[in-house]
Amino acid sequence: MAKIWNGGASEEGGEDLSDIMTAEDVQIDSLLLDYEVISLLAYQLQLRKESIISKDESDIILSGLWHLLGKEITIDPMVEDIHGFVEEYIKGNGGKAYKNLRIFLSRNEQSHIDIRSFYIDHLLRISNDLTSLSENMMMRKMDFNGVMPGYTHNRQAMPVMISTYFDYLSRIFLDISLYALDISKKFTLISPLGYGSGFGSLSPINFSKVAKNLGFRSNAKNPMSGSFYRGIDDLDISIFLLRLMTFLSKISQDFINFSGGTNPFITLPDGFSTGSSLMPNKRNPDFLELVQGYASEAIGNCVSTATILMNKGTGYHREFQISKDKTIKFIILCEKILNHFHGFMMKFTLDEKRAFDSMENSINATAEAYSIFQTGKSWKDAYVTVGEIIKKNIPLEFHQPYEFESVSNVDILKAKEKRIELLNSWRKPREEMLNEVKAIITNDSLK
Structure with missing residues (x-):
C-alpha cells in the first residue's frame, strides 16, 4: 500500500521498518481521528470559501470527512499514520478528489494541531474531575470534628484538625485543577x-x-515560533501529570500510614486493598502502592x-x-487513576476516636512549649523544659489545634465558571464550523 508521502525525493527501500517506525504510533493515532477530521474540515471549508479548489472536489472531500466523524478505527501500520488512513478513506470514496485533501499541508502542522x-x-476533563474532588473533600470534612496526628519525617509532629486535613486535600485538588485550565488556555492561543x-x-x-x-485565538505569526512548541506541548503535559501524580503519591502514603x-x-474501602497469598490477616494497600508506582513512571516520562x-x-x-x-x-492512564x-476518597472511613487515641504524648510538645513561653520564659528555655518532660515520659496536657480553612464555595464556583468559559470558547466555534459543513453537505445531497 502506497504511503501518502510517496512521490518526493525519498525512495522506498526493500526493508520493512513499520514494526518500529509506525506500529505503536498508529495505535495512538487511532485516538486522534476526530481531531484530524475536524481540523481538515475547517481547512477545506476555508479553501472552498476562497475558491482554491472547485466546489465539486470540495463537496466530495467535505462529505467524506464528515462521514468519518465519531468512528472507531484500526490503522494499518503500512498506512503509516492517521493522515494516511484519512487519505485512503477519501481516496476510496471520492476518487481523484483526495489528491487535494492535503494541499499545501505539512504532516508536522497537522499532527501538532x-x-x-x-x-x-x-x-478540561481532568480539571472538571479535580474540581469535583475538591468540592467533595469540602463536603466530607463537615462529617468530622476530631483531631488526628500530623507527621514530619514520618514521625508524629503536631496534632491537626481532621477538617484541616480535608481542607488541605480540597485546596491542592483545586490548585491542580486551575493549573490544568491555565495550560489549556495557553494551548488555545x-x-x-x-x-x-x-x-x-x-x-x-x-x-x-x-484558527x-x-x-x-489565532495562528502563529512566525511559523518557526509556532513549530517550536511541537514536543514542548508534550513536556508541558508531562510536567502537569508529574505534579498531579506526585500529589496522589503523597496522599497515598498518608493513607497507607493511617490505615x-x-x-x-x-479503613481502606473494599476493592482498594487485597489479601495476602499466604497471610490471612493482611489487607494490602495495593491500589495506593500502584498509584505511587505510576507516579514514579510520571518522573520517567x-x-x-x-x-x-x-x-x-x-x-x-x-x-x-x-x-x-x-x-x-x-x-x-492518569485519567483512569484519577x-x-x-x-x-469518597469511600474510605475514618474513626475519630482511634485518630485521637493514636496520638503519642510527645505530639503536644510544641504547644506545651508555647504555653510555657507565655508565662514569661524565653522560647529556648521553654523548649528545653518540654524536652526534659518528654525524656521522663511525663504526660503532657492536650492542646486543641486551630482549624484552618482555605477553600470556600466561592472558590469552587469560580473554578467551575472559569472551566465553562474556556470550554465554551473552545468548543462553540468548532460546533458552528461543523454546522456550516453539515449545511453544505445536506444542501448538496438534496440537489
Whole structure:
C-alpha cells in the first residue's frame, strides 16, 4: 500500500521498518481521528470559501470527512499514520478528489494541531474531575470534628484538625485543577495549522479564520515560533501529570500510614486493598502502592520527554513521535487513576476516636512549649523544659489545634465558571464550523 508521502525525493527501500517506525504510533493515532477530521474540515471549508479548489472536489472531500466523524478505527501500520488512513478513506470514496485533501499541508502542522486539540479536551476533563474532588473533600470534612496526628519525617509532629486535613486535600485538588485550565488556555492561543513544516505555508488561505473556526485565538505569526512548541506541548503535559501524580503519591502514603500500624484510624474501602497469598490477616494497600508506582513512571516520562527535546535543532525531529505516544498514553492512564482515586476518597472511613487515641504524648510538645513561653520564659528555655518532660515520659496536657480553612464555595464556583468559559470558547466555534459543513453537505445531497 502506497504511503501518502510517496512521490518526493525519498525512495522506498526493500526493508520493512513499520514494526518500529509506525506500529505503536498508529495505535495512538487511532485516538486522534476526530481531531484530524475536524481540523481538515475547517481547512477545506476555508479553501472552498476562497475558491482554491472547485466546489465539486470540495463537496466530495467535505462529505467524506464528515462521514468519518465519531468512528472507531484500526490503522494499518503500512498506512503509516492517521493522515494516511484519512487519505485512503477519501481516496476510496471520492476518487481523484483526495489528491487535494492535503494541499499545501505539512504532516508536522497537522499532527501538532491534532495533539494539541487532544490535550485541550483531556485537560478540561481532568480539571472538571479535580474540581469535583475538591468540592467533595469540602463536603466530607463537615462529617468530622476530631483531631488526628500530623507527621514530619514520618514521625508524629503536631496534632491537626481532621477538617484541616480535608481542607488541605480540597485546596491542592483545586490548585491542580486551575493549573490544568491555565495550560489549556495557553494551548488555545495559537493554532499550529499554517506554519507548514516550520518555515511558513504556501497556502494562500486566511489561516487566522481557520484558527478561529477551530477555537484557537489565532495562528502563529512566525511559523518557526509556532513549530517550536511541537514536543514542548508534550513536556508541558508531562510536567502537569508529574505534579498531579506526585500529589496522589503523597496522599497515598498518608493513607497507607493511617490505615496500618498498631493504631490505624483509616479503613481502606473494599476493592482498594487485597489479601495476602499466604497471610490471612493482611489487607494490602495495593491500589495506593500502584498509584505511587505510576507516579514514579510520571518522573520517567517527564525526563524522557525533556531528553528527547534536548540538543535538537529548530524544526521537527522524528523522535517527537515517541514523546507524543508516551504522553498521550500516560494522560489516558492518569485519567483512569484519577477516576478510581475519586471513588477511593469518597469511600474510605475514618474513626475519630482511634485518630485521637493514636496520638503519642510527645505530639503536644510544641504547644506545651508555647504555653510555657507565655508565662514569661524565653522560647529556648521553654523548649528545653518540654524536652526534659518528654525524656521522663511525663504526660503532657492536650492542646486543641486551630482549624484552618482555605477553600470556600466561592472558590469552587469560580473554578467551575472559569472551566465553562474556556470550554465554551473552545468548543462553540468548532460546533458552528461543523454546522456550516453539515449545511453544505445536506444542501448538496438534496440537489
